[in-house]
Amino acid sequence: MTLPRIAVLASGRGSNLQAILDAIAQGRLDARLVGVFSDRLQAGALMRVPPELRWSARPSSFESRQAYERALGDALAASGADWIVCAGYMRILGEALIARFAGRMLNIHPSLLPRHRGLHTHAAALAAGDAEHGCSVHFVIPELDAGSLIAQARLPVEAGDTPETLASRVLALEHRLLPAVLRLAVAGRLSERDGTTYVDGQPRFTPLTLDSLERRMPHPEATP
Ligand code: GRF
Numbered sequence: 001m002t003l004p005r006i007a008v009l010a011s012g013r014g015s016n017l018q019a020i021l022d023a024i025a026q027g028r029l030d031a032r033l034v035g036v037f038s039d040r041l042q043a044g045a046l047m048r049v050p051p052e053l054r055w056s057a058r059p060s061s062f063e064s065r066q067a068y069e070r071a072l073g074d075a076l077a078a079s080g081a082d083w084i085v086c087a088g089y090m091r092i093l094g095e096a097l098i099a100r101f102a103g104r105m106l107n108i109h110p111s112l113l114p115r116h117r118g119l120h121t122h123a124a125a126l127a128a129g130d131a132e133h134g135c136s137v138h139f140v141i142p143e144l145d146a147g148s149l150i151a152q153a154r155l156p157v158e159a160g161d162t163p164e165t166l167a168s169r170v171l172a173l174e175h176r177l178l179p180a181v182l183r184l185a186v187a188g189r190l191s192e193r194d195g196t197t198y199v200d201g202q203p204r205f206t207p208l209t210l211d212s213l214e215r216r217m218p219h220p221e222a223t224p
Helices: 015-025 044-048 065-079 095-100 121-127 163-186 210-216
Strands: 005-009 032-038 054-056 083-086 105-109 132-139 149-156 190-193 196-199 202-204
Touching (some): 015 163, 032 065, 065 095, 132 163, 149 163, 149 196, 149 210, 163 190, 163 210
Parallel strands (some): 005 032, 032 054
C-alpha cells in the first residue's frame, strides 16, 4: 500500500512537526513524511528529520520572492506530497505557490480564527480580554490566516495568564489538533471548494472541535 505523503513547511523549532512524526510512529497517522521545507537554514525543525528529507533555502539568496517560491514549489512537487502543512512557517506565501497546491495546503494558527490573525496572538487575546483562546487549522489561501476553517481547539483564559503561559497551553492543544486533522485529510475525508471546507463530502459551516476529532481517534495524552 502506498501511504499518503505529507510535507511540512517550518521556520522554527518544529514541535508541531514532531507531533506529526510521533503520530506516525505511534500508528495514529497512516502517512509518510516526505520532507521538511524551511526558509531558515538553521531551523530546529530540519534537525528532527534525516538529512535526505531536509530542504532549506534563504529567500534573500534568490533574485525575487517569486523565484524563491518557484524553487520551493518545485521541491514540494518533487516530494510528491499529497498534503502540505504549514507548521510555524513564518513567511506569507504568494498566490502562485498556493495555486499550485490548492486545496492541499493546511496551516495551524495559534488563535481561534477569525480572531487574532497574524503574529502575537496570545498577547492579543489577553489584551482583548478574551474568555477563551486556542488554535485553528485551516486551508491556506493568499490572504493571511483567512482560509476556510477545518478544526479548532479551545481553552479558557485563566486569571494571571501571560502570553507565555497561554502559548504553552495552546501549543499542547496544537500538538493534538494537527495530527487529528491530518488523520482526516489522509483518509481522503477532507476537501475544500470555493472557500468552503467539506468533511465526508458535506460542507462544514462551523469548525470541527478537538473533542469530536478525538472521539474518532483518541490521543494518548487526552484526558478522559
Ligand atoms: C506554533 O504556535 C504555530 O501555531 C505558530 O508557530 C508556532 C510554531 O511552533 N504559527 P513549532 O515550530 O511547531 O514548535
